[in-house]
Amino acid sequence: MTPGISTNVGPISLERPTMLASGILGISLEVFARLYKEGAGALVTKSLSKEPWEGYPNPTVIGVKSGYLNAVGLSNPGAAYFAKMISPNKSVPIVVSLVGSVPEDFTFMIKQFENVKVLAYELNLSCPHVEKVGLEVGDDPNLVQKIVKEVKKASKVPVIAKVGLGSSDYLETVRASCDAGIDAITAINTVRAMAIDVETTRPILSHKIGGLSGTPIKPIAVRCVYEISSKFDIPIIGCGGISSWEDAVEFILSGAKAVQVGSALVEKWTGVFSEINQGISRYMERKGFQKIGDMVGIAKKY
Amino acid sequence: MTPGISTNVGPISLERPTMLASGILGISLEVFARLYKEGAGALVTKSLSKEPWEGYPNPTVIGVKSGYLNAVGLSNPGAAYFAKMISPNKSVPIVVSLVGSVPEDFTFMIKQFENVKVLAYELNLSCPHVEKVGLEVGDDPNLVQKIVKEVKKASKVPVIAKVGLGSSDYLETVRASCDAGIDAITAINTVRAMAIDVETTRPILSHKIGGLSGTPIKPIAVRCVYEISSKFDIPIIGCGGISSWEDAVEFILSGAKAVQVGSALVEKWTGVFSEINQGISRYMERKGFQKIGDMVGIAKKY
Amino acid sequence: MIWLESQRNTNSVKVVTIEKVIDETPTVRTLVFSDEFLSKVLPGQFAMVWIPGVNELPMSVMISQEKSKAAFTVRKHGLASTALYSVKPGDQIGVRGPYGNSFTIKQGKLLLVGGGTGLVPLMRLATFLQKTDDVTVIMGSKTKQEVFFEGLANDILKQNKHVVLVVTEDGTYGESGLVTDAMQRLLKENTFDAVYTCGPEKMMRKIVQFAAEKKIYVEASIERMMKCGMGLCGSCCFGEVLACKDGTVFDGQYLLTNKEFGYTHRSKSGIMENY
């Protein structure tokens, strides 16, 4: 669409740097096709598990001052069902997000996608509200290393690890992933958080603790991208609170080669992708940047 | 002032549950006296070090969407100077915040306050932007345990440990503090974060990475208070993004016996303490709570 | 912080206290509460309703007939709706929203076709119509006992030229048969400027087809599994659109291109199921 804003996240080529984040509108091929047409550079699916999951009862997603809390509980129709559903896909760049506890979970799921067009896999090592998967995996660098090794062996397409803030040093999760040959890192997932209603004196989410997303986490996410890109030579996809082109550029300057957008859909809906893309494009023109790569990480030089 | 809202944080008795957080307006006895008169239940000082510190060059504090970033660099006049400055104090409940790297730093500082009226000490184990102190100490439970033990030996008044989200499990910092006999926990400090200006492509804070405070971190802080109070039998002081009585009650319901207010001063100024106190008081009346203790942690029963 | 009502964060849960409970039928109740904000929403908009300790459900915003008050009308069914149905005055529920788009207000000869609690947004719509409109309402239910809102509809439309047609499947009250039968019959002798419908999707599909055949403008309000209500979770996807955000109201022209309409919807895990 707009020239100049194509980007390479390691081996992953994107026409546009603005991706849909995992778990956001991510269960239908038709919706993916629409968002791609409306400007998203790639679409990350809802994190898939071996079996279908119902997720937690509602309330699973609520607003808080300036952001959102969710504990959806990784509801998803399962990898096999999902693979079949997207199998007609020819042209939409879909990144399949996977969640599991042991290497076999992941390799099993990858098998389901054997004959399906997939741009890359994203391993969700950072969901903050489901036991035995997500952050509980990400917090264990040894396990991460094993999983990434097996997944890299099993997958014919690039593999991304999605990290977040857990109860251990997320930079060790990045290190383990890099050591095991990961192709890129997505940072960050939601941050563990909760809200209590003072009238009923109850936690509002049915799972009580969920993940904070949106504007509130942006400065935390920018810091993580900056830290990862300062310490590791690995392509990064920035995620967390991005809702404008300025936000996207902030992540790129701190070291991201692409960005993912989630919560901003609420306020800006599907127009958010082209709005950000056009903003980046105009910014690049004004500042004399030829390509996204020219901007990546330049905030680090100061 | 308002009856019914006095509270006990373990051995620390407060007339009112709303304290001034450390580092906020915290370098002058006259200011403390004023804020006490205006409704604060206690005043926590700027974190003090053995020697005076200039802190980082400006910009040290800036606003971001809906919150604040700071990397003040713990500028402070040093414990000895500060002790002398507040020595005339007779009636203002001052909590002295201390920061250091080894047990001797802390015991040295406590010596300076030997003949000064101090309500309690708060150990800053969680400043996210100064090397060798704060989070770097808090991330090391063994060191925390040693420090707390020595401080408890040296201090004649209660000792609080202030924790935050670092690169290890903050619950281990809490555990180490409890094992060493800490009297209470303050949670949380600011969260490591940064902002990059897209026009100049530079990090804005002179120290680049600072701490996020205000509204954005509230759901994270509530979660921490809830987790600590679910796992440990220790009095907790909640801190992070509190700007209204509803916020304060949310922390109390999740397990805090008192709260600290920082960033809300910007928008509400010194009236924030009595506004919150009155709000809590009216809420208690409406809901039939007799004392703060009746509310503490009741969100955990669901 | 005291939010001015106009600044209210529509996505945050606001707790309200039930003030009045009205029995509409043995299984349907209307719950009335004070909420300036929700009292003013557009016809077709819905709220996410939290039943503390139980669940959260999407509910069309009902009219309350009292200033600054809002209401929901709920049919008891599974666990969550039964819990909501069972609240008493003084109980607290949480609301967030309003969400979704709304019916397009047309003028002239209008037909509203509702089944069961699908009547809720249509009642709200009726209050937005011009006094000069000629309005026909068809309301369907299984049996006499389950008929509700007949009096209310007549009352809302009392200044209009109007007909309220009740249809029961077992013929125990009003006309006998299905709302679709009644509509087909009406269409033989009448034309309409617009048709609005809400109810079971198979019913709506027929209504949309009938209207389309006669080239009458038609809108239907769609239900899907809703978790967030605000366009994040994707659970309400309906072809390439999201029911909570692009809808819930769609026009007939679009609906007839949507392969799911009247046939399939997704479960909580996102698996496609047939109606």
Place this chain on the structure above:
Amino acid sequence: MIWLESQRNTNSVKVVTIEKVIDETPTVRTLVFSDEFLSKVLPGQFAMVWIPGVNELPMSVMISQEKSKAAFTVRKHGLASTALYSVKPGDQIGVRGPYGNSFTIKQGKLLLVGGGTGLVPLMRLATFLQKTDDVTVIMGSKTKQEVFFEGLANDILKQNKHVVLVVTEDGTYGESGLVTDAMQRLLKENTFDAVYTCGPEKMMRKIVQFAAEKKIYVEASIERMMKCGMGLCGSCCFGEVLACKDGTVFDGQYLLTNKEFGYTHRSKSGIMENY
């Protein structure tokens, strides 16, 4: 996101481009840039000015005499102010604010006494005065070379009855001596409805005392070490008040109760130092 100017988060750093640099004296320059928001602040308000890669300093908002433009007038001194002084048209600086309260606008016979860059808020104040006011401005500097804003002051007040009195310590221009001498002399023959002052604190203390002795309403704008500018860090504490938030403008009655006024201020680490 495009912030409407009215919604701008005053605490976020906004980067602006210097459009014009005016040499006022060999060590003082005025920097002009476009910023609707700052162009409209009250007299006495200040901004925090980021010199990227160097530092951030509090600066009174100067007048620009052009619509939608704002300005700072800076004296080169240490590292940061010299860097700011040295910016060229096209260079970018960051601004946040406005911060602080403002002078109270009185009417009648008014006296403005400024030293050095303390004239900046007084010039802004002059633009807020009524045309019917009788205004005297005393501006002090060490020597002729350092005099600035004389023409500007006359220009702003050209429709007023006014006097602009320049005082140099070495007598190379205007009256010889200190602004306080000039004020004392004026007070012998005149009375005033209000006195406003900004400049070195020892000077301001004398001015406040002189006015107080004559029971004239007086306000002074105070400088302190400022890090946040918004009432968080405490570095600007001045007795029990905070200069950035409770001030920077205080009235004489208060100032004479403040033990620090004219005597002590705090260093970057918070240690009290004498003036």
